[in-house]
Amino acid sequence: MGFLQIQFINLLAILVIIASSKSSLSATPPNFPIAKPNCTDHCGSISIPYPFGTTEDCYYSPDFFVNCSETFIPPKAFLGDSEIEIIEISLDDGQLKVLQFIARDCYNRNGTSASYNGPWIKFSTFTVNNNANKFTIIGCDTFGSIEGQRLNGSGYYKTGCTATCYEQNDLIEGSCTGLGCCQTSIPKEVQTVELTLESYGNFNEVWSFNNCSYGFLVEESAFKFYPDNLTNLGNVKELPMVVDWAIGNVTCEEARINASSYACKSVINSKCYKPDNGHGYRCSCSDGYQGNPYLLHGCQDVDECQDPLLNICEKHCVNTVGGFYCACPKRYHGDGRKDGKGCIRGESVAFKLAAGISLGVIVLLLIACWLHLELKRRRQIKMKEMFFLQNGGMLLQEKISKRERSSDTTKIFSESELQIATNNFHNNMIIGKGGFGIVYKGFLPNNRIVAIKKSKEVDPDQIEQFINEVIILSQINHRNVVKLRGCCLETQVPLLVYEFINNGTLFEHIHNKAKARFLSWETRLKIAAETANVLAYLHSAASTPIIHRDVKSANILLDHTLTAKVSDFGASRLVPLDQTQLSTLVHGTLGYLDPEYMLTNQLTEKSDVYSFGVVLVELLTGKKVLNFDRPEKERGLANLFLSVMKEDLLFEILEENVMREGNKKQVMRVAMVAKSCLHMKGDERPCMKEVAMELEGLMLGEKHPWVQTGHNEEAKEFLLEGGSSGAINFGEDNSTSIGFDSAKEHVMLSMGGGR
Ligand SMILES: *[C@@H]1O[C@H](CO)[C@@H](O)[C@H](O)[C@H]1NC(C)=O
Numbered sequence: 001m002g003f004l005q006i007q008f009i010n011l012l013a014i015l016v017i018i019a020s021s022k023s024s025l026s027a028t029p030p031n032f033p034i035a036k037p038n039c040t041d042h043c044g045s046i047s048i049p050y051p052f053g054t055t056e057d058c059y060y061s062p063d064f065f066v067n068c069s070e071t072f073i074p075p076k077a078f079l080g081d082s083e084i085e086i087i088e089i090s091l092d093d094g095q096l097k098v099l100q101f102i103a104r105d106c107y108n109r110n111g112t113s114a115s116y117n118g119p120w121i122k123f124s125t126f127t128v129n130n131n132a133n134k135f136t137i138i139g140c141d142t143f144g145s146i147e148g149q150r151l152n153g154s155g156y157y158k159t160g161c162t163a164t165c166y167e168q169n170d171l172i173e174g175s176c177t178g179l180g181c182c183q184t185s186i187p188k189e190v191q192t193v194e195l196t197l198e199s200y201g202n203f204n205e206v207w208s209f210n211n212c213s214y215g216f217l218v219e220e221s222a223f224k225f226y227p228d229n230l231t232n233l234g235n236v237k238e239l240p241m242v243v244d245w246a247i248g249n250v251t252c253e254e255a256r257i258n259a260s261s262y263a264c265k266s267v268i269n270s271k272c273y274k275p276d277n278g279h280g281y282r283c284s285c286s287d288g289y290q291g292n293p294y295l296l297h298g299c300q301d302v303d304e305c306q307d308p309l310l311n312i313c314e315k316h317c318v319n320t321v322g323g324f325y326c327a328c329p330k331r332y333h334g335d336g337r338k339d340g341k342g343c344i345r346g347e348s349v350a351f352k353l354a355a356g357i358s359l360g361v362i363v364l365l366l367i368a369c370w371l372h373l374e375l376k377r378r379r380q381i382k383m384k385e386m387f388f389l390q391n392g393g394m395l396l397q398e399k400i401s402k403r404e405r406s407s408d409t410t411k412i413f414s415e416s417e418l419q420i421a422t423n424n425f426h427n428n429m430i431i432g433k434g435g436f437g438i439v440y441k442g443f444l445p446n447n448r449i450v451a452i453k454k455s456k457e458v459d460p461d462q463i464e465q466f467i468n469e470v471i472i473l474s475q476i477n478h479r480n481v482v483k484l485r486g487c488c489l490e491t492q493v494p495l496l497v498y499e500f501i502n503n504g505t506l507f508e509h510i511h512n513k514a515k516a517r518f519l520s521w522e523t524r525l526k527i528a529a530e531t532a533n534v535l536a537y538l539h540s541a542a543s544t545p546i547i548h549r550d551v552k553s554a555n556i557l558l559d560h561t562l563t564a565k566v567s568d569f570g571a572s573r574l575v576p577l578d579q580t581q582l583s584t585l586v587h588g589t590l591g592y593l594d595p596e597y598m599l600t601n602q603l604t605e606k607s608d609v610y611s612f613g614v615v616l617v618e619l620l621t622g623k624k625v626l627n628f629d630r631p632e633k634e635r636g637l638a639n640l641f642l643s644v645m646k647e648d649l650l651f652e653i654l655e656e657n658v659m660r661e662g663n664k665k666q667v668m669r670v671a672m673v674a675k676s677c678l679h680m681k682g683d684e685r686p687c688m689k690e691v692a693m694e695l696e697g698l699m700l701g702e703k704h705p706w707v708q709t710g711h712n713e714e715a716k717e718f719l720l721e722g723g724s725s726g727a728i729n730f731g732e733d734n735s736t737s738i739g740f741d742s743a744k745e746h747v748m749l750s751m752g753g754g755r
């Protein structure tokens, strides 16, 4: 507030100063240099300011040469090489005072004249001041004239007046109106002066009291007529006269063009003006500055507060560059001037108004700012709520709340939680990219590492299905399925949070030569069995069957013990209980795609069986699913495998480890399972349960060769014959089956009355 107050008063004060400074600031400042450096600034008692100077380096031009003659005591200053003596030089009004000869005309008793008209005065560029000087005649029988050149060259002037008197008593002190004294003005721009005195011839009558007449051009204020002057002027040689000086003979505008010759050197704080009399230009300091405007930095700020003549402030005087103002103490107002209002207790109305308005504006701004932020915050909350609803949040919450158990396994994450976990979805955290979207690695506060899948946009029509999948996956506690930790519905695209599997995909382990060496036959068989288990479980165990739709080696993750974790249910579809097949757009990966599904668009569980068959062949042969280097018919691994099987050349294409470690009989049986899975007709393929059982049995047989007979042998027979899926009855009680030990409770899950 103090700042505001000072600003406000400052404004008032400056206005006041501008109005009043012209009259009050004419005193010559003390201690400012008036001459150029190393130049003498005086001659005797006469100060010589630049542009005048006594030597060539010290004056502006020869016009301003001052001849300081030390042969006189005290020294006398002469203008240029003339005999015109200078007695004062003034910068402020551009004037010189010089001494001017007095012309005289004296008579003897017998009438002979002794006249002295004095030397002509002649200025080259300067002019005689026409306001301050008067042509004056003293005498009682005299007329005098003044004439000469005016500046203009062709200009010539002549004027004069007459003084008469008959007795000394007629004369009046101080009156020059013709009685013994007459005065007349001269025109402007007078450059030369020539005086002439003449008598009318009546000297006899006046000789007794006036035997001499005098004529001179004089500074009016320096001469006052006294009757005595009729006689006593004989002792006086010279009288003062005022001369105007200026720089050059061009205008300010013309002079400014040549900066090096422009005389107003104190550029910023000086101004140039045209003199009233004569041509050329003069310089002066700006208001509030004083000094010599003809010198570089000659105009300096006046500390008006130190000037006793300007002691006009009541309390505090504050000097400013180019001015000053009077300040009032806190909680006082007014102009602070002794000759003004002074300082008055209390804030001024204008100040109160200004303070009130600024306070009001600030408050308004704050309110507007707060409103803006609040609205933005609300809009964001609304957006989040909208996305949450759009993404089926309510449905999910409802379903989750119906099974409190599920809240242990699945959590609805907030957007900010996942932002923190992934360092705001930083690029460094990306661990996978694909058609499905982007997978980020994330660190949850409890040190759990998760994989966060940011899908591509979800079709709003399928939101409900998505939610059901989330629900089902969250319920699956199968050791061979990548666990869904939770999801986030506040974003436009739902985010899925999975457990983090650290050992890459089966695809890498099969096709990366270095890794493939460590993938033994036993492990391959185990992975196959585990994967088959998962698919069997998805197809039959859950109350609403799930078709994975994108079974492939790249979607089977391996942990550090090389245990299979089936992932990516993004494409998976639920098959409603009353439908055994579902018509959808073909979805899947080329090479693994069920050819029947491609033809009919009818999605059944058997499509997964086909894809799994391809994975089995991949495991057996270590060959790429699609290879365009192979002959056209054998580009697809499935076709290659089937033709090899037909020609009984299986052992030609087996993977090294399988070849070396695999029990031939066992390998052959796995190959037969694969072959049955790859049957062109879906109906002819075994169901996943059967496949899982067979592989399970083979695996156990590997470890415990004595189990090789019996149930597994039957399964093999069945598979080779391509019998109906009802042949093996798993029933509700499948606790004997390894890998299904946790399945029972999942089978029991109800979907809350379906969708
Ligand atoms: C002034 O005179 C002194 C000594 O005579 C010299 O050192 C100095 O440079 C001169 N300054 C200027 C501006 O001429």
Ligand SMILES: *[C@@H]1O[C@H](CO)[C@@H](O)[C@H](O)[C@H]1NC(C)=O
Pocket (backbone or CB within 6 Å): 067, 068, 069, 078, 080, 081, 082
């Ligand atoms: C200066 O004045 C003196 C005395 O009047 C004179 O003798 C001298 O010549 C003058 N100098 C110049 C340069 O005019």
Ligand SMILES: *[C@@H]1O[C@H](CO)[C@@H](O)[C@H](O)[C@H]1NC(C)=O
Pocket (backbone or CB within 6 Å): 106, 107, 108, 109, 114, 211, 212, 231
């Ligand atoms: C004029 O008169 C005065 C005395 O009044 C005298 O001293 C002076 O010499 C006279 N001048 C002439 C030229 O006669």
Ligand SMILES: *[C@@H]1O[C@H](CO)[C@@H](O)[C@H](O)[C@H]1NC(C)=O
Pocket (backbone or CB within 6 Å): 108, 109, 110, 111, 112
């Ligand atoms: C006039 O008087 C003066 C002395 O006062 C004298 O010297 C002069 O010769 C006189 N002239 C005439 C023409 O009488």
Ligand SMILES: *[C@@H]1O[C@H](CO)[C@@H](O)[C@H](O)[C@H]1NC(C)=O
Pocket (backbone or CB within 6 Å): 152, 154, 155, 189, 279
């Ligand atoms: C010069 O004189 C003429 C007339 O003689 C006049 O018109 C002109 O304005 C004068 N010039 C100056 C600069 O005074």
Ligand SMILES: *[C@@H]1O[C@H](CO)[C@@H](O)[C@H](O)[C@H]1NC(C)=O
Pocket (backbone or CB within 6 Å): 223, 224, 225, 226, 227, 228, 229, 232, 233, 236
């Ligand atoms: C005129 O006379 C008065 C009175 O005697 C005197 O003081 C003054 O100096 C005289 N003027 C001049 C210019 O001599």
Ligand SMILES: *[C@@H]1O[C@H](CO)[C@@H](O)[C@H](O)[C@H]1NC(C)=O
Pocket (backbone or CB within 6 Å): 248, 249
């Ligand atoms: C201006 O002054 C210069 C020399 O200083 C001179 O040559 C020129 O003729 C003058 N011009 C006028 C218009 O007086």
Ligand SMILES: *[C@@H]1O[C@H](CO)[C@@H](O)[C@H](O)[C@H]1NC(C)=O
Pocket (backbone or CB within 6 Å): 258, 259, 260, 261
């Ligand atoms: C500017 O003034 C300087 C000094 O007076 C002179 O030497 C120079 O010739 C002038 N330049 C112009 C363009 O008039």
